[in-house]
Amino acid sequence: MRCAETGYNLEIDLSRGSIERVETDPRLTELHLGGQGTAAKIIWDRVPPETEPFSPDNLIIFSSGLLNCTPVPGANRCIVNTISPQTNLFVNSMLGGYFGTEMKYAGYDRIIIRGKSPNLVYLWINNDKVEIRDASHLQGKGAMETQGILQAELDASAQVAAIGLAGENRVYGASIEHASSAAARMAGVVMGDKRLKAIAIRGTKDINVAHPIELWGLCEPKYKSIADDPENGDPMRLDPSNDAWHMENFAWGNARERRRGYFTEDVYKNDVTTTDKARLRWVGCYNCPKMCKQMLELEDGRKFFTKCFNRLIYMMAAYVEDFSFSYEMLARTTQYGMDGFATPQLLAFAVELYEAGVLTNEDLPDFPADNAERFFYLLDITVRREGFVGDALADGVYWAARKIGRGAEKYDHNTTKKVEQVPLKLGKVNFPYYLMYATGEKMSITQIEGSYPQAPEPDLEKRKKLVEGWEAAPERFKKWFLEWEPRVDPSIEESVNITDWNEMMHYVDDSIGTCAWLSSFRGQFGCRPAYHMYNLPEFISYASGFELDTDKLWKIAARNRTLVRAINNRRGLRRIDEAPPADHWKIREHEKEQAYLDGYYAFKGWTNEGIPTKETLNKLGLDYVSEDFIQRGILTSDGGEIREG
Amino acid sequence: MKGEKKKVKLIKVNLDKCIACRACELACSAFHAKPKYSSINPARSRIRLVMDVLNDEYVPIRATEYTKSECVGRQIFTINGKEYSECSFCGASCPSRDLFREPDSGLPLKCDMCEDELGHEPKCVKVCTVGALVYEEYEEEVNEEVKEKEKQIALEMGLKSLLDKYGAQRLLDNFVRMSRKG
Ligand code: SF4
Ligand code: SF4
Ligand code: SF4
DSSP states (O other), X not given: OOOSSOSEEEEEETTTTEEEEEEOOHHHHHHHOBHHHHHHHHHHHHOOTTSOTTSTTOOEEEEEBTTTTSSOTTBOOEEEEEEOTTTSSEEEEEEOTTHHHHHHHTTOSEEEEESOOSSOEEEEEETTEEEEEEOGGGTTOOHHHHHHHHXXXXXXXXXXXXXXXXXXXXXXXXXXXXXXXXXXXXXHHHHHHTTEEEEEEEOOOOEEOSSHHHHHHHHHHHHHHHHHOTTSSOTTTTOHHHHHHHHHHBOBTTTTBOOTTOOOHHHHHHHHHHHHHHEEEEEOOTTOSOOOEEEEEOTTSOEEEEOTTHHHHHHHHHTOOOHHHHHHHHHHHHHHTBOTTHHHHHHHHHHHHHHTTSSOTTTSTTOOSSHHHHHHXXXXXXXXXXXXXXXXXXXXXXXXXXXXXXXXXXXXXXXXTTEEOOOBOEEEOOHHHHHHHHHOSSSSGGGTOOSSOSSOOSOHHHHHHHHHTOTTSOHHHHHHHHHOOTTOOOOHHHHHHHHHHHHHHHHHHHHHOXXXXXXXXGGGTTSOOSOOTTTHHHHHHXXXXXXXXXXXXXXXXXXXXXXXXXXXXXXXXXXXXXXOOTTSEEEOOHHHHHHHHHHHHHHHTBXXXXXXXXXXXXXXXXXXXXXXXXXXXXXXXXXXXXXXX | OOEEEEEEEEEEEOGGGOOOOOHHHHHHHHHTSSSTTSEEOGGGOSEEEEEEGGGTEEEEEEOOOBOSSOOXXXXXXXXXXXXXXXXXXXXXXXXXXXXXXXXXXXXXXXXXXXXXXXXXXXXXXXXXXXXXXXXXXXXXXXXXXXXXXXXXXXXXXXXXXXHHHHOHHHHHXXXXXHHHHO
């Protein structure tokens, strides 16, 4: 009997119209812990670098985290992986809500989709009964609207993930929407390219756990402790001081200007009154006692969810100082299915091009004068790929700049590895952050940072207090934090270890399905995440029956992280690509940065081109990767040498 | 007739507080799994969150009685402009739908207030940290006759559901076989 997982993959070939239920090898789960880890192995095996993102041979994999559907509160993520046409690299994306759990109740750990359908279709997975169905009646329908239509047609209890018009039109920033959640960071475009409008799932099967009494005993008190704990969950959900911080520290427009002192009493009132008036309810995700998302309703009845800082970022990007503008944008973008992180940046970039005269009235006929109207206009042409500009913008900032030309490239100042970044422009380099921006392959800092505080604490007493109950941290990190004085850079050794730890926690979450707000992302604020490297082995062992301790868990995370790097190396990723936006910090220290990067590569056991050596790969059980690298000439036959930093 | 005190168990539901986490379903199904907590399946839960996410509707409903045939004469509720049939909020295990039946056997499910969790809150309430489900107990006078009658009703209902599902002959055959085994 398989525990925590179902032991089956659902394999769909949309070109051939074939559907297979395939039993999986439990050893693979022990090596990668399911979720993104196992998906990375499948992509390594089946998507060679010669496969173009828009080729029918590209896969898009929806994986349910290993702990989903076990009693572990807050384990519910569905991880979406594919190869992106924007970057030609691995995509890390995820959904909360109920989609990943329903998939497991239907009897599948993951849905692997290959091929390309000739017509728009959707998948209807009702336990063992799986059908590829015609979706012509859903063409052009909103991503949220589609969920409602399919629930009404199929089963009110079905869980649906759908793309909107943006995905259908292969807009690179298209998202996959599901209930209160959305898979951002370039996942929707591949679904659209495969002509897959939606996946609807209904599941009524059992998920077994290996050590029931022990697992329940661990989990039951967690509901209350997580619910009561202000150090867990999304801190942006309710706290005006958090809104103030984001609105004053994140840059406005095309990531240009920080507006200190912006969040006045009037802004605060606008925030609270607009939001309170529109709010229908706070909701959480499956089996989680937090409520990080709110459903808002506009006067005309349109409803949508807000999460994270997406309710602030549109008004900031557009310079429209009214929360109702953000809400109007969210109502539209959730139906279109557009990424809440990249889209505001993209539209602000286009406005800036217009203001700079790079784009003219000829390119943008009847372009409005009003900031809000401009965003609506640009959003519409982008999701429809209308005209030269709409078509260019649909490929994201990096490619749009190059398609438009005429010097537009210099306005693309906030992308890394061709991906739009959060609009942060700061003063002095923070070296762990430099490393995370440079080497991260999940393309958004929010998916890389999180276990270690961002800044030193000036008050020694507070430092001591923080360190006292810091169960999540290895001992040496506590010492480093205690000794970390303001305006002092963490050493190379500290920086690479901090970066490594941050990464590892995220790679664990991506496998087991725990929410980052309860673990990998939340450790940096308050240092009391519900889940961490020291308590997770017990949860995972009790649920799955695998024997696990912290060292083993760390090694699995390292294996998964290295495998994602290897997929990208094989697709061309090298040191030259590993750079934060040039103006991310005002004062740069190039030599020192490169020394830190050398140090990171050395620590990881990578060559100075950022490629894991044979020795590193083999130690992680990735011999098949080193063999492939040597065969392809990515590593020299001696396995590559490490230059000490 | 001598009066006797009976403990009445009550779960109050506050729809406005529900955050749609479905932990109640998960906990109930885990608690009633055999062995206890060994498997999870909301389809086996005796409480279900009937929900329409896009319309902000979340109604936790506990399974009540088994019924052989569906109601005669339906009624329609309209709440906030949306129409519901009375079935939407009904807890019965009824042939008109799949709700509150074991997914494989089709046998009816009924909330038992987590009977063997002596002295503790029911599981669904325990994990509902936002207070959408609140457990209360109070005492009520009952007489013996009513108590006996309740027992009889419970017995009859169980039998009736089996009869409906398997037919009299099969039930009888099994009854005889099992009685012989002692
Ligand atoms: S912490 Fe928030 S975002 Fe995370 S699972 Fe819970 S409700 Fe969802
Ligand atoms: S546990 Fe409570 S809040 Fe969660 S779905 Fe059930 S009733 Fe609603
Ligand atoms: S009281 Fe117990 S049996 Fe009834 S619904 Fe709640 S958890 Fe299930």
